[in-house]
Amino acid sequence: xxxPADAARSVIMTVDDDPGVSRAVARDLxxxxxxxxxxxxxxxxxxxxxxxxxLKLRGDLVAVILADYRMPRMNGIEFLxxxxxxxxxxxxxxxxxxxxxxxAIDAINVVDxxxxxxxxxxxxxxxxxxxxxxxxxxxxxxxHRPVPSTKVIGHRWSARSSxxxxxxxRNQVPYRWYSSDEPEGRRLLAAADEDGMRLPVVITxxxxxxxxxxxxxxxAHVGLATTPTADFYDLVVIxxxxxxxxxxxxxxxxxxxxxxxxRSATGGQAGQSSRIENYLGFPDGVxxxxxxxxxxxxATRFGAEILTAREVTxxxxxxxxxxxxxxxxxxxxxxSVILATGVSYRQLAxxxxxxxxxxxxxxxxxxxxxxxxxGHDVYIVGGANSAGQAAMYLSRFAKSVTLLVRGxxxxxxxxxxxxxxxxxxxxxxxxxxxxxxxxHGDGHLERLTLRDTASGRxxxxxxxxxxxxxxxxxxxDWLDGTVLRDERGFILAGPDLTADGRPPxxxxxxxxxxxxETNVPxxxxxxxxxxxxxxxxxxxxxxGAMAVMLVHRYLEQS
Numbered sequence: 001x002x003x004p005a006d007a008a009r010s011v012i013m014t015v016d017d018d019p020g021v022s023r024a025v026a027r028d029l030x031x032x033x034x035x036x037x038x039x040x041x042x043x044x045x046x047x048x049x050x051x052x053x054x055l056k057l058r059g060d061l062v063a064v065i066l067a068d069y070r071m072p073r074m075n076g077i078e079f080l081x082x083x084x085x086x087x088x089x090x091x092x093x094x095x096x097x098x099x100x101x102x103x104a105i106d107a108i109n110v111v112d113x114x115x116x117x118x119x120x121x122x123x124x125x126x127x128x129x130x131x132x133x134x135x136x137x138x139x140x141x142x143x144h145r146p147v148p149s150t151k152v153i154g155h156r157w158s159a160r161s162s163x164x165x166x167x168x169x170r171n172q173v174p175y176r177w178y179s180s181d182e183p184e185g186r187r188l189l190a191a192a193d194e195d196g197m198r199l200p201v202v203i204t205x206x207x208x209x210x211x212x213x214x215x216x217x218x219x220a221h222v223g224l225a226t227t228p229t230a231d232f233y234d235l236v237v238i239x240x241x242x243x244x245x246x247x248x249x250x251x252x253x254x255x256x257x258x259x260x261x262x263r264s265a266t267g268g269q270a271g272q273s274s275r276i277e278n279y280l281g282f283p284d285g286v287x288x289x290x291x292x293x294x295x296x297x298x299a300t301r302f303g304a305e306i307l308t309a310r311e312v313t314x315x316x317x318x319x320x321x322x323x324x325x326x327x328x329x330x331x332x333x334x335x336s337v338i339l340a341t342g343v344s345y346r347q348l349a350x351x352x353x354x355x356x357x358x359x360x361x362x363x364x365x366x367x368x369x370x371x372x373x374x375g376h377d378v379y380i381v382g383g384a385n386s387a388g389q390a391a392m393y394l395s396r397f398a399k400s401v402t403l404l405v406r407g408x409x410x411x412x413x414x415x416x417x418x419x420x421x422x423x424x425x426x427x428x429x430x431x432x433x434x435x436x437x438x439x440h441g442d443g444h445l446e447r448l449t450l451r452d453t454a455s456g457r458x459x460x461x462x463x464x465x466x467x468x469x470x471x472x473x474x475x476x477d478w479l480d481g482t483v484l485r486d487e488r489g490f491i492l493a494g495p496d497l498t499a500d501g502r503p504p505x506x507x508x509x510x511x512x513x514x515x516x517e518t519n520v521p522x523x524x525x526x527x528x529x530x531x532x533x534x535x536x537x538x539x540x541x542x543x544g545a546m547a548v549m550l551v552h553r554y555l556e557q558s
Contacts, residue, residue: 159358241268360445
């Protein structure tokens with residue numbers, strides 16, 4: 001079988017916790033493919049992930065991964081899900097017994113499984129090799145070459161360095177991190193003619209250095225679209241969370257010229273979640289990053305444009321056009337607009353938190369910081385699902401995780417399944433009736449002062465990591481004077497605008513506003529920014545789809 005020249009450095013990996021089975025699979029693979037591919041075997045998911053990361057750093061390609069389903073600590077589906085983040089182009093095979101075929105079928109949705117293979121696979125000439133041959137052929141015909149990565153040189157306790165890493169990670173831009181105080185980081189700084197006083201320095205795949213880049217400049221240099229290709233669309237979607245992505249998918253798939261505008265990164269708060277376990281169709285859960293990536297690819301496949309790092313500052317009505325203005329003074333117009341701006345985490349008002357933001361104090365999961373928490377004590381403020389999901393994820397790295405909850409328990413705002421998981425986690429503790437009184441540190445977080453809300457007693461604890469999830473503030477100030485909002489800033493729509501039986505002031509149509517329509521005809525709202533919304537991923541996606549249906553109705557009658 002002829003192979004391309006780069007196959008000599010390519011890998012077929014097999015993972016099985018049974019040494020005998022592991023050796024047997026590797027033996028059969030080596031017999032058939034050993035001359036043209038490296039056969040790498042591992043006996044646990046953890047060791048396999050470590051090997052995959054080393055291969056990634058060396059620039060080696062992984063063509064096929066075969067993983068046993070029944071492995072302790074990390075089963076085959078969990079392993080393949082994490083392996084996707086390291087080598088997304090590798091073809092994935094689950095080795096399973098007949099009794100586990102149901103799990104294998106479920107894994108097709110969870111990890112985009114390419115094939116599941118029943119054990120035993122004897123004779124390999126009939127049951128193993130034809131499957132691997134087909135997968136290798138598919139892999140070779142795809143663009144499996146490694147994507148040139150962006151290099152980020154920064155300091156561990158630099159807030160701007162943390163922001164840049166989070167921006168790249170959430171936008172699915174491959175990058176490598178180099179500490180400015182390590183030899184390779186210093187070498188790269190010297191090559192960029194920088195002394196390290198201004199960080200981070202980002203070196204793009206074409207070799208151009210960017211010093212302390214703002215999001216728009218960074219986005220433009222790493223291949224993210226920032227400028228619309230047209231001046232007028234059928235639909236502008238503002239916000240790239242689940243509601244916005246849902247609207248973009250349904251709008252574009254139903255023939256609307258659609259552009260989605262996102263100020264930071266698609267996914268919203270859901271995109272920062274380490275694992276969403278109550279979303280329909282994913283019985284083993286799915287990470288927010290994976291769900292976001294699939295939705296983004298789905299929207300672009302249908303023809304939607306996605307603009308990143310574009311901040312919207314105004315909405316104007318001119319006849320049948322709805323004009324969306326950007327912070328740089330430019331604008332784009334459309335027949336209709338869907339506001340899916342979502343919400344942001346409220347800032348912790350305790351003294352010291354603002355100064356230490358990005359230097360030990362983080363809002364949201366900040367998943368790029370998780371591995372640095374290895375062996376440390378981590379504190380999380382908040383009692384809703386996002387805080388619980390972060391606690392479960394960070395507990396895999398941290399020595400201990402402490403949830404600080406203002407209320408008497410978790411049941412008021414956290415799903416039951418998460419409460420049960422937290423209760424079973426040996427290194428997670430919950431302190432109810434506790435708030436952060438003050439954060440202390442010189443350049444980075446070092447200590448927290450905690451206060452018991454009932455007794456008023458305070459306690460100082462050593463802490464380098466604080467993750468904050470304390471409620472949501474809608475990102476709607478820019479709509480002031482145009483779109484009606486409630487006293488908290490959430491957007492009013494549909495029946496909420498006609499509670500007294502009369503249409504909102506200035507409404508000129510002979511019909512009441514549609515269910516998700518604001519007081520401005522043709523401008524709709526979906527997701528968390530809507531007043532009294534459910535604040536769940538599934539409901540946000542559903543509202544995005546429903547808003548598109550109402551857009552069609554509006555356009556037909558205009």
